[in-house]
Amino acid sequence: MRLKLLLAYAGGRYSGWQIQEKPNPPRTIQGELENALRILAGVPVRAHGSGRTxxxxxxxGQVAHCxxxxxxxxxxxxxSLNALLPDDIRVLDAASAPLTFHARNDAVSKTYVYxxxxxxxxxxxxxxPYVWCCGSLGVQYMRAALPHLLGEHDFAGLQNAGTDIRGTRRTLLFAEVAAMQPCEYYPPHLPLLRLTVSADGFLKQMVRNMAGLLAACGCQKIAPNDVPGLLAARDRKAVRAATAPASGLSLVKVEYAGAQTI
Amino acid sequence: MRLKLLLAYAGGRYSGWQIQEKPNPPRTIQGELENALRILAGVPVRAHGSGRTxxxxxxxGQVAHCxxxxxxxxxxxxxSLNALLPDDIRVLDAASAPLTFHARNDAVSKTYVYxxxxxxxxxxxxxxPYVWCCGSLGVQYMRAALPHLLGEHDFAGLQNAGTDIRGTRRTLLFAEVAAMQPCEYYPPHLPLLRLTVSADGFLKQMVRNMAGLLAACGCQKIAPNDVPGLLAARDRKAVRAATAPASGLSLVKVEYAGAQTI
Structure with a gap:
């Protein structure tokens, strides 16, 4: 039988989703999950994530099937999985799925928060552990840049090296920067800014590069109106903004057509 | 000069506030803080907290002076302290204070959240790391118990053994149970319940015992109307409710008369 798993994890202690087949492999989410699955199933089980964080x-809200x-x-x-997994990896839901269900191939959109x-x-x-401590940002400049990112674009300029994916066109379906007051106990502080983006797919480190670009807009290193030109250059180096650190990023939702959504 | 420090910490990795003078001492908040203070001051520095968590x-919002x-x-x-301290201990504010200021003796009230x-x-x-995973609770029963705790009482029945404090009368100034929706990304879930209590002082593990008592009310093991009788017994054993785990508890505010408040 095929299982569809809805997963949450705090990624700080892990070398990402993908298992690394080598001596003394680093701790990975997939590795921990497959270890727990093997104990319960009595046989080796491969877990397929919707993507590699x-x-x-x-x-x-990562989704995997196995x-x-x-x-x-x-x-x-x-x-049973939660009893075996470390506390920072949780199974929120586990349901049987059609044998044709594929966590990566069937995903129609993903949503990340930075x-x-x-x-x-x-x-x-x-x-x-869940933020980028980046200093004060002008949220109005970040918001002014968002319309230039929305819709279908070639996002090659926001893709980091080290991937063999060919097509670099993606459609950004939703983008928002919200100001939050997460800590009522703390001394007066500037609001936490939460970027939420949904797309039909994301290139390697695309959200972190987008976060870096928006932060550069927010501190007026890059003008929002320059964003279309930077994208058009299709060159990571042309975008003079660092990749934002991993700590700020969370995969919050993977959507599937119709009943496939968990 | 005397310093008044406002501190935040995630206590999960620490054996509490108080430094333990013994070989191979466990990690403590005071120990980490005094270590950083000694490096900066060039001499040993004793840090006095408003109380021992x-x-x-x-x-x-712990307060200390040194x-x-x-x-x-x-x-x-x-x-400078934040540069030396581990990430899970942060100095939110550091200000010079009158030489007479005493973080423990001058505190007029404290507020905890559970x-x-x-x-x-x-x-x-x-x-x-910040909650007690205790199952479903009837918030109406917890709230019904709060008026019986408010005001001046002998709280000996909510004090754990191992303290030499004699007086056990304290005045509970504020008590509230709020229902929160902290995780918009998660599958439908029952609200997080947040107990907030302020008092002129707390006995050893009094808030955790109060949280355990309220949870027992919430799952109808103890009737709210029985709370006055349980308190009057002045006997920890008479309160048939476990001490709630440390993970759910945070010291959020220490108040001082007038200008002494940070």
Whole structure:
């Protein structure tokens, strides 16, 4: 039987989603998950994620599928997996899925959130693992850049090296920068800025490069009106903005057509 | 000169506030802070907290004072301490204070928060270190118990053993249970319950015992109307409710008369 898993993880302790087949492999989300699945299934089980999150990236709604023996259909997979997994990886839902369901191929859109903490003087300890401590940003400039990113574009300029994907056109379906007040206990602080982006797919480190570009707009290193030209150059180096750190990024939702959505 | 420090910490990795003078001492908040202070001051510095938080307890607003050489008055203490401290201990503010200021003796009230996560099936990884995963609670019963705790009482029945404090009368100034929706990304979940309590002082593990008592009310093991009788017994054993785990507890505010408030 095929299982569809909805997963959350705090990525800080992990070398990303993808298992690394080598001696003394680093800790990965897929590795921990497959380890727990193997114990429960009694046989090796391959877990297929909707995509590979980078080292240090978090998830509130990663989706994966895997095949387990039919004889184990009676198992409460959510409970059993959570009993075996480390606390920073949680199975939010585990449901049987059609044998044709594929977590990566069937995904129609994904949503990521990137969190910018604007106070350099302090970061609340409970937020520190989930933000980029980037200093004060002009949210109006970040917002002015968003319309230039929305819609279908060639996002090659926001893709980092080290991938063999050929097509670099993607459609950005939604983009928003919201100002949040997450910590009522803390001394007066600038709001946390939360970038939310949805697309039919993302290139390698595209959200982190977009976050870096928007932060550069926010501190007026790049003018929002220059964004179309930077994208058109299709050259990562032309975008004079660093890749934002992994800590701020979370995969929050993967959507599937119709009933495939968990 | 005397410094008044406003501190936040994630207590999960620490054996509480208080330094332990023994071989191979465990990691403590005070120990880490004094280590950083000694490096900056060039001499040993004793840090006095407003109170000792237990092992695993967090703080969003602990206050401490310490004396440092007058010659170091020009130092940016907040920035310098944060550069030396681990990420899970942060100095939110560092200000010079009158030499008479005493973080413990001058405190007129303290406020703690205790967080109950009601879903047993999953806890979001980023919340897990800061909640008690206690299952579903009837918030109306918890709220019905609060008026019986408010005001001046002998709280001996909510004090754990191992303290030499004699007087056990305290005045609970504020008590509230709020229902929060902290995780918009997660599958439908019961609200996080946040207990907030302020008092002129707290006995050893009093907030955790109060949280345990309220949880027992919330799952109808103890009737709210029985609370006055349980308190009157002045006997920890008479309160048939466990001490709630440290993870859910945070010290959020220490108040001082007049200008002494940071």
């Amino acid at each position: 980078d080292a240090g990236v978090h998830a509130h 095949d387990v023996p039919d004889g184990k259909a009676g198992l409460n997979w959510r409970k 969190q910018f903490w604007q106070e350099r003087a302090f970061v609340p300890p409970h937020l520190a | 237990d092992a695993g307890v967090h703080a969003h 004396d440092v050489p007058d010659g170091k008055a020009g130092l940016n203490w907040r920035k 967080q109950f996560w009601q879903e047993r099936a999953f806890v979001p990884p980023h919340l897990a």
